[in-house]
Amino acid sequence: MAQDTPPAKRGRKRAVGEDEVVAAAIRLLGTRGADAVSIRGIAAELGLAPNAVYTYFPDRAAVVRAVVEHLLGETDLAALTAHDTPWRDRIHTLAADLRHRLLAHPGAVNLLLSGRMDGPHALALGEALLAVLADAGLDPTQAARASYLLIVQVLGAIALEAAELPSPLPPPPIAERVATRREQLRGVPADRYPRTVEAADTIARFVSDEQYAWGLDRVLDGIAGRAKG
Template structure:
């Protein structure tokens, strides 16, 4: 029985699989090894330590994003597509999202999207400094959005409790919060994400217009 030889990619894949199945807290070298039907210490022949493994997980997830960039499309559409591509992470690997955003990886895995985004921004007339600033703002927004999206599901979503029992909040201290309970309780992540993306694009467009004037 020629079992697949142990390898770094196989270990990383098992780790991702485990995180998606049982959550990021459940991950341990022993569990991964068990899932692979292998001794714990064998992992260390391919991965220096657990932190590096998690970095590899983040890198793998990140590099799995499908960026389809159409250079002929309107720049607003291109920005939209790139933003949506990032959000795919939260869809394909919801439980891994926290891992991805919480470790800053210093590998070229994240460079391709950066390059694409900078190219897009510069092609519409922003200078380098401004392109970088805008990119950073976009990334911040996207990261924050992903965190909201996956944070709402801690491990298993309970039935459906909004963050606070709305009955408990004092209507005189928090009138707005109370009257907007319905809106605050529900959250269509996709609509929310699109709304913010459009707002950002409009802001950028406005800045661009002012700049060209």
Template structure:
């Protein structure tokens, strides 16, 4: 077989360019040809790295999740255990909870830096080594806390949904506050209050909540703790 073109870029450089395209132009703009154009390569040269868009997106997901320190979550759980004298099922649940919180907060921190990656995680099969490593840690933590395999799978899904949803909503709020420009070919929609709802009742609780300007990190942590309160409460009685 004849050797293919010599590779002159690293995978990390290509994926960084792909993320730059993602953040600048959105999910639909990310393609093998699009990234090749950013890097000044021919599509043929790019195909020696990533044969199709699916492979490129999978590489981006793996790069994101590869930054998550899953071992650090285990260390945090061990440290919390050493700090207390409790033993038995309660101690196991406490260690598991610390591990889950550390993983979820770590994933949120990574995605806050690259909110466009939320779309990647929703649109791409999470079957790479780094994605499976994260799932394995979460599943193991919930199992250690007393959940059966079905419950652990559901709980892992719920934590992922909480992380991705929180990051997506927070990013949208930041974009709205920054006054993101509307493309020239799209007419901005008027606010609902300027059209249909002028005569509607007021919403004092909602208005007051908006005025509080809640901290996104604190809001995320509170929601995660309340979610875990439910997921880890009496797991044996929750089987269905």
């Protein structure tokens, strides 16, 4: 275990570390929402002057990237490579895990979608996804395309759900969110939007576990159709 203590440098000691900065950011994300993840907010959380943060990260975008990386790093990739469970189930588990974790910090998904996801954890997730899709019988090219499709689907669904969460935390439970949607759908005029009104009950449940899993299953159906044999 290379204890990488870079051989005792000269100069003042750091009050905190990069990880504590990220931790403070995530703490703010969870308690006061994405808007509270500011340089000044993080600094206050750490008991530092705002500028001190720039010792650890060059700018706010870098902090956000690190936060995203950390969030992606919490993913349980082992569940993806569990060869004893069917590949579709493994993807379902990963997708549900991501959804729960990202919706617990509403606004987190917006951070993900605010820049490229090219850190090591993002790469590891992609790699694991490619392995699962190889298990599913896809050749490398098809597997790559399918992996991107899955990421789009999962992050897209989470982003749309997060979009209608209220800004003050914490987010209401799903039942309440569905009830709110149902209430708002009651105001839709049936003459102009007949099919919308007819399906209002299903539409109200768009933000549910079931819809999320249903959509993922359709995507998996489409992907399975490209597997050889």
